[in-house]
Amino acid sequence: MPRRYDPERRQRIIDAAIRVVGEKGIAGLSHRTVAAEAGVPLGSTTYHFATLDELMVAALRQANEGFAKAVAARAAFQDPTLDLADELAGLLGEWLGGGRGETGVPPAEGWGSVGAELEYELYLAALRRPALRPVAAEWCQDLAAALAERTDPVTARALVALMDGICLQALLTGGEYDAAYAREMLARLIP
């Protein structure tokens, strides 16, 4: 096999890692699965990312950035005439819609096929892997910072927490997301 010069390879490995996490979860992420998904030799993944932690951080940080951009681009965060709770409830719906593959619903545009599950994979992994904690923290903070443009920072933090909790329960109980309920409770938090 020819030794190809492939300057994009590092990026392709990251992209493959994101797809693998999306499909099989972080538990399914291994040098081998990523190499197969990216179509590169095994050694290539360990060359570019000496440890799995490194690869996970790179992949999840990139996913974070895509997510943050998509969120920030939503009109609601610029337009004060829109109802914030309403917008957030809608955001959650979109987010959850992009989630578990078995819904048959294609992921919403702009999420880069990254739904709510990826976030929770990140949370789960960060619980035991200190290397991922900063990435998890960024995830929260980026979203809170975006929300803080429409409310105070402390409330923004709580909104993120409630959104997290609602999401988690929706994912765990099978996905029946109740937008009206979410809207109502988010609204209560906003002073």
Place this chain on the structure above:
Amino acid sequence: MPRRYDPERRQRIIDAAIRVVGEKGIAGLSHRTVAAEAGVPLGSTTYHFATLDELMVAALRQANEGFAKAVAARAAFQDPTLDLADELAGLLGEWLGGGRGETGVPPAEGWGSVGAELEYELYLAALRRPALRPVAAEWCQDLAAALAERTDPVTARALVALMDGICLQALLTGGEYDAAYAREMLARLIP
């Protein structure tokens, strides 16, 4: 070596599994680690729990029960003169205090040395392991049911969601738990 009849063995295996998850996370749970922790032969763990999923469900259901009992026993849920938000914020503090261990503070009595991290491992692992979903769902429902004695069921559900979100963020960002903030936001949810 005599093969003793050991009716406690099944229980000892479950207890060992809880300790293992608490110390090393779900990723560290294997027939081998549990057998070593319980001091029983490897074959014994596969005999009593044919698959790891079975063992995880048993272990985590038991952890749930211990938690539920401890929660239900709190006076606040029977005594309407106590401030609910205050009590819940206190509950979170206790729970998180039993957590990551580096605080040096021994876990609160009654948690069965099971802290918040263990429960979130459960929650989050359930995302990818259907076998755990019902156990995770029970967790939410039991707590919500307890809270519903002091408020309406829908609010109770949201309180659980917010508590989940606050907990998760505290665990992941390594930040201090801010009881006053939790109290304030929980109070906003209560109509």
Place this chain on the structure above:
Amino acid sequence: MPRRYDPERRQRIIDAAIRVVGEKGIAGLSHRTVAAEAGVPLGSTTYHFATLDELMVAALRQANEGFAKAVAARAAFQDPTLDLADELAGLLGEWLGGGRGETGVPPAEGWGSVGAELEYELYLAALRRPALRPVAAEWCQDLAAALAERTDPVTARALVALMDGICLQALLTGGEYDAAYAREMLARLIP
């Protein structure tokens, strides 16, 4: 492939490990090479010896025992009329004769195809692997104890040291062992 019940397997793995060390040195000892040599699956070697250190200790200790028996059986150690230095010089010759394969000389009877090189492999490995130190120490002590039946313990120790040094130099400089030189120098040590 049928799962055979093979109660001798552990021993066969040890024997294979000794052959591997003899042929390729300790650097060539791996779970894989041993499994191939023993004709057992890879997993079998790790089942019986969880770590390579364990396997190395078992293999080298067994080699030690074979060596010690062979040495102790030599008449010289019981018969005070024989010249000790002479006997030891002869022992070294035999020992070195069993050594490096390229001599074409078949290993002396009784060494179990274990020559001087194996001893030095052991020394080399023990230098960096604490787990092997006790085995290396036993090697020295067993020989010294045998010699101590014909002289005092301190002299015995020095005889072993000189034998070691002579051996080492013979192996390193290509094997021209000079028995007369060895005899003379060993004799000088005996008071």
Place this chain on the structure above:
Amino acid sequence: MPRRYDPERRQRIIDAAIRVVGEKGIAGLSHRTVAAEAGVPLGSTTYHFATLDELMVAALRQANEGFAKAVAARAAFQDPTLDLADELAGLLGEWLGGGRGETGVPPAEGWGSVGAELEYELYLAALRRPALRPVAAEWCQDLAAALAERTDPVTARALVALMDGICLQALLTGGEYDAAYAREMLARLIP
């Protein structure tokens, strides 16, 4: 990054290799570990030393030279009024003192921070690596030549052998170095 002309680089790589062997043993010597220790790119090590054997030979020959110089500089080898056995026993003590490191005693001046362990790694590795044999042989011969200035060549060779054996046993058994014992036995060898 500018590609500086760096005439010292080859030397820096050799120095790094010596440090690596000293710290992790020959088994820990790889192009990668050396590159990291020397602070040079991986490709640089393979450029200057096409194979690991080349690097090992260069590194260990340099270690030899440092040792030989230090030994030759000792007064004892020129001053016939000093007791040779006594001096050699002292030399061994110094050498071993620079060794395993857990003594807390800093290596004696003049050894180039190369202790006895490094040299024995060389000796013993040469058993299986023909490329190292000449270097190991030089070691013996240089020391024997220095000793031959105070005694006959054959005795000198035996003194080196005994010193080797004593050293080896001290390193392997972890026992204390007994200078009086060494002195006595070395003295017995001197006619």
Place this chain on the structure above:
DNA sequence: AATGAATGAGCATTCATTCAT
């Protein structure tokens, strides 16, 4: 002259699970 990238082979180890006893 110098080096970052690449890669296939190999490593020790862990594992869930099966099965003979």
Place this chain on the structure above:
DNA sequence: TATGAATGAATGCTCATTCAT
């Protein structure tokens, strides 16, 4: 009923070496 033995697959990771630039 229990369990020690067995095993194939997989894991993260290191490596010497080659090669295009």
